[in-house]
Amino acid sequence: MGDAFGEGYPNDGEVPVHEVRLDAYRIDTTAVTNAMFHRFVRDTGYRTAAEEYGTSAVFHLTVAADPADVLGSASGAPWWLNVRGADWAHPAGPASHWTDIPDHPVVQVSHSDALVYCRWAGRRLPTEAEWERAARGGLHRKRYAWGNELHSADGSHLCNIWQGTFPVENTQDDGFLTTAPVKSFPPNGYGLYEVSGNVWEWCSDWFLPKYYRNAPTENPQGPSIGRGRVMRGGSYLCHDSYCNRYRVAARSSNTPESSSGNCGFRTVAVTSPT
Numbered sequence: 001m002g003d004a005f006g007e008g009y010p011n012d013g014e015v016p017v018h019e020v021r022l023d024a025y026r027i028d029t030t031a032v033t034n035a036m037f038h039r040f041v042r043d044t045g046y047r048t049a050a051e052e053y054g055t056s057a058v059f060h061l062t063v064a065a066d067p068a069d070v071l072g073s074a075s076g077a078p079w080w081l082n083v084r085g086a087d088w089a090h091p092a093g094p095a096s097h098w099t100d101i102p103d104h105p106v107v108q109v110s111h112s113d114a115l116v117y118c119r120w121a122g123r124r125l126p127t128e129a130e131w132e133r134a135a136r137g138g139l140h141r142k143r144y145a146w147g148n149e150l151h152s153a154d155g156s157h158l159c160n161i162w163q164g165t166f167p168v169e170n171t172q173d174d175g176f177l178t179t180a181p182v183k184s185f186p187p188n189g190y191g192l193y194e195v196s197g198n199v200w201e202w203c204s205d206w207f208l209p210k211y212y213r214n215a216p217t218e219n220p221q222g223p224s225i226g227r228g229r230v231m232r233g234g235s236y237l238c239h240d241s242y243c244n245r246y247r248v249a250a251r252s253s254n255t256p257e258s259s260s261g262n263c264g265f266r267t268v269a270v271t272s273p274t
Ligand SMILES: [Ca+2]
Pocket: 160, 161, 162, 163, 172, 174, 175, 176, 177, 178, 236
């Protein structure tokens, strides 16, 4: 685990590089999609944190809402607008609907929402170590899930991130301004799709930047306490100039009740493979 290139933001705690040993596990090949999350909501009547709050965070270029429903922006991140009626079923605001994008990863789900989904599905979130092991796809000390270069030899895009000038102009060279359907880009060596870019993915661990300094080597579960939960993989908003966290070692976090238009999750089987 960890950043062997010295490219991470110091406050993220991507170093030291260290070896961990994990019991075998089975992880989803894609992030949980809108169609999958809909089955959970249909069966349980569950209401997400964003639905309870009545608002959630939408990237400014993607808002699908009446101007009266745009309530303000986040301090320090004016490209995040607080939109009334934005939730998993209306990921860009009330004028958007999941049925138009059933095969996109679900977003506008908090860490707590993800845990409830997992219980319903008989699954769990990956630990941060499990996520990184899976994302590396069998490669060692590489920058990305597929190697060290951002693009393929022919120049094609291998993940959904930002091209252009963040946060005002996205040239969409990779084909997507916001979320892409799952399986839009080639899988990694383990057959996992979009571990880099598209949407952030919640992990089970609490986030602590200094955790790697003394982390256990056997099945690390993360610190016992924290303020934020780990998110991995980066999103369609990542850009080298602003957030180079689409590298496999990159770490970030958010508070457990937060939801936004660029964070979802994938799940792991509760029982280990035999
Ligand atoms: Ca993109």
